[in-house]
Amino acid sequence: MEMQQTVAKSAAATGIALHTGARATVRLQPAPVNTGIVFRRVDLPGKPEVRALASNVVDVQRGTTIAEGKGIVYTVEHIMSALHAFKIDNCIVEMDGMEPPIADGSSLAFVKMVKEAGCVVQDAPAVTFTPSAPVYADGGRTSVVLLPDPEKLTIQCVTDFKNCPVNTQFYQYELNSGTYEEEIAPGRTFVDYRDLRMLLSVGLCKGGSLDAAAIIHDGAIICKDRLRFENEIVRHKILDAIGDLYLTGCRVTGKLIAVCPGHPKNVELAGKLLAMRSNA
Numbered sequence: 001m002e003m004q005q006t007v008a009k010s011a012a013a014t015g016i017a018l019h020t021g022a023r024a025t026v027r028l029q030p031a032p033v034n035t036g037i038v039f040r041r042v043d044l045p046g047k048p049e050v051r052a053l054a055s056n057v058v059d060v061q062r063g064t065t066i067a068e069g070k071g072i073v074y075t076v077e078h079i080m081s082a083l084h085a086f087k088i089d090n091c092i093v094e095m096d097g098m099e100p101p102i103a104d105g106s107s108l109a110f111v112k113m114v115k116e117a118g119c120v121v122q123d124a125p126a127v128t129f130t131p132s133a134p135v136y137a138d139g140g141r142t143s144v145v146l147l148p149d150p151e152k153l154t155i156q157c158v159t160d161f162k163n164c165p166v167n168t169q170f171y172q173y174e175l176n177s178g179t180y181e182e183e184i185a186p187g188r189t190f191v192d193y194r195d196l197r198m199l200l201s202v203g204l205c206k207g208g209s210l211d212a213a214a215i216i217h218d219g220a221i222i223c224k225d226r227l228r229f230e231n232e233i234v235r236h237k238i239l240d241a242i243g244d245l246y247l248t249g250c251r252v253t254g255k256l257i258a259v260c261p262g263h264p265k266n267v268e269l270a271g272k273l274l275a276m277r278s279n280a
């Protein structure tokens with residue numbers, strides 16, 4: 001039987017936040033069994049806490065935003081992805097602002113932080129959930145479905161960009177393969193240049209640069225250095241899905257088939273799984 005885990009000690013990552021452009025520090029702290037993942041705004045009076053659950057998601061347009069009481073935290077998906085991949089069940093994620101650092105747009109900085117913190121096995125069985133029948137979330141060009149599998153989480157993902165001649169990409173990844181750091185974590189955020197122009201015009205993406213994301217423009221991919229993988233976009237989509245699925249509030253197993261996934265449908269799926277867990 002697998003047991004719950006938390007981080008062995010505190011560890012932090014510091015950098016620029018994508019939307020505000022402010023300097024931000026995120027710090028992992030150990031937590032008791034059955035805490036789950038909880039973000040804590042240490043910069044606010046009373047240090048409000050936000051549980052990382054799909055039922056606390058308040059926005060999915062540019063990233064996954066969660067809020068509870070007086071606390072709000074933007075762009076949690078890359079940290080959640082690293083915590084899910086490394087099977088950290090219980091953790092306080094301290095934030096000194098509303099958004100974590102974007103780092104290079106991938107989850108490598110958070111993997112480094114999790115590994116630096118290390119993990120300890122706790123005295124309670126790990127909670128894992130798989131649905132008893134397929135669960136869907138679809139709409140528009142997006143379709144995500146989770147098929148039952150009590151053993152492991154496997155993700156098959158296809159992406160293609162409308163009106164954009166970047167090739168269709170496909171990738172399959174098994175979460176328990178132990179290769180998250182090599183195969184998935186380095187995949188960077190991609191942004192369509194047209195969307196970026198819109199975001200900049202409304203005062204967002206102040207911390208954005210080619211250090212933090214790759215840009216798709218007229219069918220070309222513009223990024224720092226060179227692409228880390230030929231199919232870097234689809235790997236990042238898998239990174240996001242692993243993070244958003246963790247909003248189910250426990251480890252998730254199953255076969256996820258994701259066609260053009262994004263935060264809205266990932267979170268809708270996690271919300272359905274969370275409701276099933278609560279009603280079980």
Ligand SMILES: [Zn+2]
Binds near residue numbers: 077078189236240
């Ligand atoms: Zn992302």
